[in-house]
Amino acid sequence: MEKKGLLYVDTHSHLYDEAFDNDRKETIERAVESGVKKIILPSVDSSTMDRMMCMVKEYPSVCKMMIGVHPTSITSENIKRELKVVEENYPLYDWVGIGEIGLDFYWDTTYKKEQEEAFEWQLDLAIKQNAPVSVHSREAMDRTLDMMSRYDVRGVMHCFSGTYSQACRVLDRGLKIGVGGTVTYKNNPMREIIRAVGYEHIVYETDAPYLPPVPHRGKRNESSYIPLVVAYLSECLDVSMEKLSAAAQKNVEEVFGLTL
Numbered sequence: 052m053e054k055k056g057l058l059y060v061d062t063h064s065h066l067y068d069e070a071f072d073n074d075r076k077e078t079i080e081r082a083v084e085s086g087v088k089k090i091i092l093p094s095v096d097s098s099t100m101d102r103m104m105c106m107v108k109e110y111p112s113v114c115k116m117m118i119g120v121h122p123t124s125i126t127s128e129n130i131k132r133e134l135k136v137v138e139e140n141y142p143l144y145d146w147v148g149i150g151e152i153g154l155d156f157y158w159d160t161t162y163k164k165e166q167e168e169a170f171e172w173q174l175d176l177a178i179k180q181n182a183p184v185s186v187h188s189r190e191a192m193d194r195t196l197d198m199m200s201r202y203d204v205r206g207v208m209h210c211f212s213g214t215y216s217q218a219c220r221v222l223d224r225g226l227k228i229g230v231g232g233t234v235t236y237k238n239n240p241m242r243e244i245i246r247a248v249g250y251e252h253i254v255y256e257t258d259a260p261y262l263p264p265v266p267h268r269g270k271r272n273e274s275s276y277i278p279l280v281v282a283y284l285s286e287c288l289d290v291s292m293e294k295l296s297a298a299a300q301k302n303v304e305e306v307f308g309l310t311l
């Protein structure tokens with residue numbers, strides 16, 4: 052199934068997570084061997100910063116990093132402090148984008164107001180710095196898109212799981228659709244949505260260690276599984292893996308400026 056010679060970028064992976072503490076080096080080697088030559092690491096909050104930076108120092112040609120505060124990390128007590136860390140660190144290092152940022156009303160809506168405030172602040176930063184964003188949106192797609200309508204920002208709707216009309220809104224906003232392992236799950240509507248909007252608008256991601264594709268469902272996800280997702284889509288859509296990887300790479304270059 053996997054074709055040799057095709058190259059990919061994993062546009063969203065938490066490879067600094069403790070889940071990889073025992074075999075991080077091997078995981079990166081497997082990724083590179085499978086054609087996943089670059090891996091973009093999104094921040095969660097200030098607590099993940101050190102681990103992420105260590106990885107980028109150790110694997111500078113493979114790992115690139117984004118800075119940002121994840122919506123579920125925000126509380127009324129820490130919002131100022133967390134955003135200050137972003138503000139202070141932004142000029143100091145080489146970030147390929149701002150992420151992951153957005154809204155998550157699935158787990159808890161206690162800090163809805165603060166989530167929106169942090170999202171806007173980080174969208175402002177993206178505009179000011181002309182940086183792309185990696186957007187997390189759960190149980191909040193319409194609100195996320197409403198808020199983004201005031202920002203002419205490029206980026207990715209990470210792990211998109213909305214409806215066809217929401218996918219159209221994402222594209223109208225000028226964003227790409229992040230596709231990962233969940234597209235391979237039984238009865239997942241994403242493959243039909245991709246067929247309808249066109250594979251030219253997507254980028255691939257794992258969100259590792261979460262959401263592995265079939266046949267690894269229920270286990271740990273990793274970047275080397277990206278070709279499995281592409282092979283699956285190739286069959287569903289009847290589009291060659293070459294075309295799928297080339298289209299995604301064009302988007303990665305456009306959004307993140309990363310070449311392979």
Ligand SMILES: [Zn+2]
Nearest residue numbers: 063093151258
């Ligand atoms: Zn993530």
